[in-house]
Amino acid sequence: METAEIRRRYLQFFADRGHTVVPSASLVSPDPSLLFTVAGMVPFIPYLNGTVPAPYPRAVDSQKCIRTLDIEEVGRTPRHGTFFQMLGNWSFGDYFKQDAIRWAWELLTTSEADGGFGFDPKDLWVTVFQDDDEAEAIWRDEVGLPADRIQRLGYADNYWMTGQPGPAGPDSEIFFDRGPAYGADGGPATGDDRYVEIWNLVFMQYEIANIRSKEDFDVVRELPNKNVDTGMGLERVAFIKQGVENIYEIDQIRPVIDAASRLSGRAYGANAEDDVRMRVVSDHIRSAMMLMLDGVTPSNEGRGYVLRRLLRRSVRAMRLLGVEGATFGELFPVSRDAMSAAYPELLPESGRIQRLADAEEESFLKTLVGGTAILDTAIERTRAAGAEQVAGDTAFLLHDTYGFPIDLTLEVAEEAGLTVDRAAFDRLMQEQRSRAKADAKAKKTALADLSVYSDFRAKGETAFLGYSELVAESRVL
Numbered sequence: 001m002e003t004a005e006i007r008r009r010y011l012q013f014f015a016d017r018g019h020t021v022v023p024s025a026s027l028v029s030p031d032p033s034l035l036f037t038v039a040g041m042v043p044f045i046p047y048l049n050g051t052v053p054a055p056y057p058r059a060v061d062s063q064k065c066i067r068t069l070d071i072e073e074v075g076r077t078p079r080h081g082t083f084f085q086m087l088g089n090w091s092f093g094d095y096f097k098q099d100a101i102r103w104a105w106e107l108l109t110t111s112e113a114d115g116g117f118g119f120d121p122k123d124l125w126v127t128v129f130q131d132d133d134e135a136e137a138i139w140r141d142e143v144g145l146p147a148d149r150i151q152r153l154g155y156a157d158n159y160w161m162t163g164q165p166g167p168a169g170p171d172s173e174i175f176f177d178r179g180p181a182y183g184a185d186g187g188p189a190t191g192d193d194r195y196v197e198i199w200n201l202v203f204m205q206y207e208i209a210n211i212r213s214k215e216d217f218d219v220v221r222e223l224p225n226k227n228v229d230t231g232m233g234l235e236r237v238a239f240i241k242q243g244v245e246n247i248y249e250i251d252q253i254r255p256v257i258d259a260a261s262r263l264s265g266r267a268y269g270a271n272a273e274d275d276v277r278m279r280v281v282s283d284h285i286r287s288a289m290m291l292m293l294d295g296v297t298p299s300n301e302g303r304g305y306v307l308r309r310l311l312r313r314s315v316r317a318m319r320l321l322g323v324e325g326a327t328f329g330e331l332f333p334v335s336r337d338a339m340s341a342a343y344p345e346l347l348p349e350s351g352r353i354q355r356l357a358d359a360e361e362e363s364f365l366k367t368l369v370g371g372t373a374i375l376d377t378a379i380e381r382t383r384a385a386g387a388e389q390v391a392g393d394t395a396f397l398l399h400d401t402y403g404f405p406i407d408l409t410l411e412v413a414e415e416a417g418l419t420v421d422r423a424a425f426d427r428l429m430q431e432q433r434s435r436a437k438a439d440a441k442a443k444k445t446a447l448a449d450l451s452v453y454s455d456f457r458a459k460g461e462t463a464f465l466g467y468s469e470l471v472a473e474s475r476v477l
């Protein structure tokens with residue numbers, strides 16, 4: 001089933017059940033405190049908070065999203081894109097748990113011939129919040145899901161809040177079991193990649209305040225108008241329905257993997273590290289293209305910096321695949337052709353996007369040649385001295401004078417079996433920031449603190465506060 005068809009069926013299913021079909025908002029977040037639209041709920045925040053009355057009681061959409069938080073996962077897990085599309089159905093004080101759960105099940109398990117997604121019920125598991133007896137009872141008694149495929153999890157996994165006082169509540173997530181070839185039994189609670197999260201149903205049931213931590217806050221009251229916010233990963237359903245191994249191999253993305261393979265002369269599937277690089281390229285080219293479509297241009301701060309980073313990481317990945325010259329001229333049109341059926345507005349914009357991409361690639365290739373020479377010398381010198389750490393001031397010089405990003409320095413050093421004196425680098429960065437701040441004050445110009453964008457947090461530190469970590473990550477300072 002093509003990705004476009006999955007989207008069409010989802011929108012149709014909920015339109016048939018009284019939902020207004022709402023077009024996707026821009027990737028540039030309509031909420032001014034956020035850099036990007038990180039989830040389907042972002043454009044609906046005023047309705048969910050109740051600050052603006054919702055113009056419709058039910059809505060359905062396919063929202064373009066960017067999650068830079070997931071950038072390190074890209075190509076390594078089967079399921080994380082920096083750009084992805086979140087299908088969602090919404091109740092603004094209208095229906096609640098029972099309809100949300102029953103409809104989700106109906107759409108997933110109705111046969112393809114009858115307009116559904118045709119999942120075998122035996123392949124589906126769900127999680128519910130530990131105290132949410134109501135949701136569990138609906139899954140077990142009304143849907144008929146066997147009790148041993150319903151797992152209860154705690155606040156970290158199955159409780160939704162923004163981190164701010166306001167609406168919050170339990171959620172229930174639906175997982176697809178890829179089978180024993182992908183890992184051990186035990187269900188999604190194991191956290192194993194065998195179980196792919198496809199759909200999150202959020203039940204905004206309470207108003208909370210005095211948030212001390214993700215598990216410790218005051219419930220002010222049960223909301224008189226409860227909301228439903230759901231998010232289904234379009235690419236995730238697509239990869240499962242298309243019988244491929246991961247989201248990068250779906251119809252909307254795979255052609256770029258093939259182009260990267262052609263350009264590099266390396267076969268996809270022959271070498272694990274090369275495969276990761278090709279998947280990274282396929283993801284980042286698409287994300288960069290969609291960001292430029294929404295008006296973002298490469299720069300050194302804010303959204304433009306995220307775009308620049310995606311483009312540079314693509315260049316870097318192509319070089320690691322052995323391609324020294326420019327590749328965007330070949331890769332972008334391939335991504336455009338894979339995406340333009342869903343986003344026809346790409347076609348008239350593709351010349352503008354291509355020019356931006358080519359200019360960025362050209363300047364970064366120059367940077368790379370200069371920076372690589374300096375770094376190679378530094379690596380040799382480090383080795384000759386019998387040391388294991390590239391000096392922090394070398395990393396800083398590369399960053400500051402040559403525009404050579406720190407993540408690249410870290411990567412190159414790691415490939416040479418060395419580390420980088422990160423503490424010294426961070427100190428120099430901090431000093432530079434303080435200087436810049438003082439300068440800006442002197443000049444009375446506003447200056448954004450970019451540390452939040454360059455410091456992509458390590459895996460494992462990110463599982464705090466549900467969406468609020470995504471919000472914090474992309475908050476405009």
Ligand code: ATP
Binds near residue numbers: 067079082084197247
């Ligand atoms: P995961 O645990 O797999 O990282 P999540 O819990 O962070 O997913 P949610 O915030 O619940 O995801 O988002 C709702 C849905 O959006 C998910 O169930 C998934 O199908 C999809 N989704 C989330 N992040 C991504 C991503 N980076 N790439 C593709 N799809 C995603």
Ligand code: MG
């Ligand atoms: Mg996630």
Ligand code: MG
Binds near residue numbers: 197
């Ligand atoms: Mg999850």
Ligand code: MG
Binds near residue numbers: 173197200
């Ligand atoms: Mg989730």
